Amino acid sequence: MTKKALITGIAGQDGSYLADLLLAQGYEVHGIVRRIAIEDSAHKLKNIQHVHGRVKLHVASLDNVLSLIKTIREVMPDECYHLAASSFVSYSFEDEMSILNNNINSTHYLLAALKEFVPRCRFYYAGSSEMFGAVETSPQDERTPFNPRAIYGVSKVAGYHLVKNYRQQYGMFACSGILYNHESPRRGYEFVTRKIVSSAVRIKLGLQESVSLGNLDAHRDWGYAPDYVNAMWLMLQAQDPDDYVVATGETHTVREFVETAFGCLDLDYRQYVKIDPQFFRPAEQVPLCGNPAKIARDLGWKRTRTLPEIIREMVTSELELYTTK
Numbered sequence: 001m002t003k004k005a006l007i008t009g010i011a012g013q014d015g016s017y018l019a020d021l022l023l024a025q026g027y028e029v030h031g032i033v034r035r036i037a038i039e040d041s042a043h044k045l046k047n048i049q050h051v052h053g054r055v056k057l058h059v060a061s062l063d064n065v066l067s068l069i070k071t072i073r074e075v076m077p078d079e080c081y082h083l084a085a086s087s088f089v090s091y092s093f094e095d096e097m098s099i100l101n102n103n104i105n106s107t108h109y110l111l112a113a114l115k116e117f118v119p120r121c122r123f124y125y126a127g128s129s130e131m132f133g134a135v136e137t138s139p140q141d142e143r144t145p146f147n148p149r150a151i152y153g154v155s156k157v158a159g160y161h162l163v164k165n166y167r168q169q170y171g172m173f174a175c176s177g178i179l180y181n182h183e184s185p186r187r188g189y190e191f192v193t194r195k196i197v198s199s200a201v202r203i204k205l206g207l208q209e210s211v212s213l214g215n216l217d218a219h220r221d222w223g224y225a226p227d228y229v230n231a232m233w234l235m236l237q238a239q240d241p242d243d244y245v246v247a248t249g250e251t252h253t254v255r256e257f258v259e260t261a262f263g264c265l266d267l268d269y270r271q272y273v274k275i276d277p278q279f280f281r282p283a284e285q286v287p288l289c290g291n292p293a294k295i296a297r298d299l300g301w302k303r304t305r306t307l308p309e310i311i312r313e314m315v316t317s318e319l320e321l322y323t324t325k
C-alpha cells in the first residue's frame with residue numbers, strides 16, 4: 001500500500017527536500033499551505049515548483065484547528081511532519097505573543113487532531129538547538145538540560161514537551177528532532193548563510209557593493225539540509241519513537257563561512273564586509289554544538305557533506321539564478 005505523508009511547511013527549505021525524498025520513496029505526498037501562498041505561488045511556492053502536480057496541496061491555517069481537522073480527515077496520513085513555524089530567531093521578544101501562540105498551538109492542534117482521527121499516524125516535530133539556548137556544556141546531547149534564551153526556543157521547548165506527553169500518555173508514535181542549523185541553496189534570505197552567499201554573488205556580478213553583518217566570531221554547527229530531512233524520515237521508520245539530536249558535532253565561525261563563500265568567487269571578503277550592530281545578538285559563552293552519536297548508533301544516520309562542500313553548492317546554485325535568467 002502506498003504510504004501517505006502530510007507535511008506542514010512543505011514550501012520551506014526542509015519541507016521541499018522532504019517532499020523530494022518522500023516522492024522518491026514512492027509516498028503520496030500532501031502539504032499544508034496558506035491561501036496567500038497559492039495566490040503568490042511564483043514566490044511563496046518556488047521551492048516546490050519542480051514537484052508541481054506531484055504533491056497535493058491543501059489550503060489550511062495552522063491557527064485554525066477546524067481547517068487542520070478537515071485536512072487530516074481528508075488525507076488520513078500514515079506520517080505527519082510538522083515543520084511549519086515562525087523560525088527566525090527573535091531575540092527582541094518583539095513578536096513574542098504571536099510566535100508563542102502560533103508555534104505551540106499548531107503543534108497541539110495537530111497532535112490532538114491526529115490522536116482523535118488517525119492515532120496510528122507517526123508524527124515528527126521539528127525541534128531546534130535553540131531549545132538548549134544559553135547552554136553550560138558543549139557538545140549537547142539528548143540529556144543536556146534546556147535553557148532557551150529566545151522566545152522561539154521557549155516555544156520549541158513547549159512543543160517538545162507536548163510531543164513527549166502525547167507519546168507517553170496516549171501511546172502515539174511521536175518524535176522530536178533537535179536539529180542544529182542546516183543549510184542549502186533553498187535556505188531563506190534572512191538567515192546568515194544565504195545572506196552571505198547571495199551578497200557575495202551579487203558583489204561578484206557588480207550588482208552590490210558591500211554586505212553588512214553582525215558578529216563574525218559567532219559559532220554555529222552547520223549541516224546540510226537534505227541530510228537533516230533524511231534524519232526526520234529515519235526517525236519515523238524506527239522500531240520505537242524517540243527524540244534525537246541531529247548535528248555535525250563541529251562548529252565554524254561566521255567569519256570562516258564568509259571567507260570560504262567569497263573565496264569561491266575569488267574575492268577577499270575583508271574588502272566588502274561591514275559590521276553593523278543591528279545584526280548582533282547576545283554573545284554565546286558556550287557554543288551550540290550537537291553530538292549526533294545517538295542517531296548515528298540507533299538509526300545509522302550520517303552526514304554526507306562538509307561545510308566547504310555545502311558553501312560551494314550554495315554559491316554555484318546562486319550564480320545559476322543569474323545566468324539562467
Ligand code: GDD
Binds near residue numbers: 190192214218219254
Ligand atoms: N541572520 C543573521 N544575519 N545572522 C547573523 C548575521 C546577520 O547579518 N551576522 C552574524 N550572524 C550570526 C547570528 O548571530 C547567529 O549566531 C548566526 O549568524 C546564525 O544566524 P541565523 O542564520 O539567523 O540562524 P540561527 O542560528 O539564529 O537559527 C537557525 O538555526 C536554528 C537551529 O539551530 C534557524 O534555522 C532556526 O529556525 C533553527 O532552529
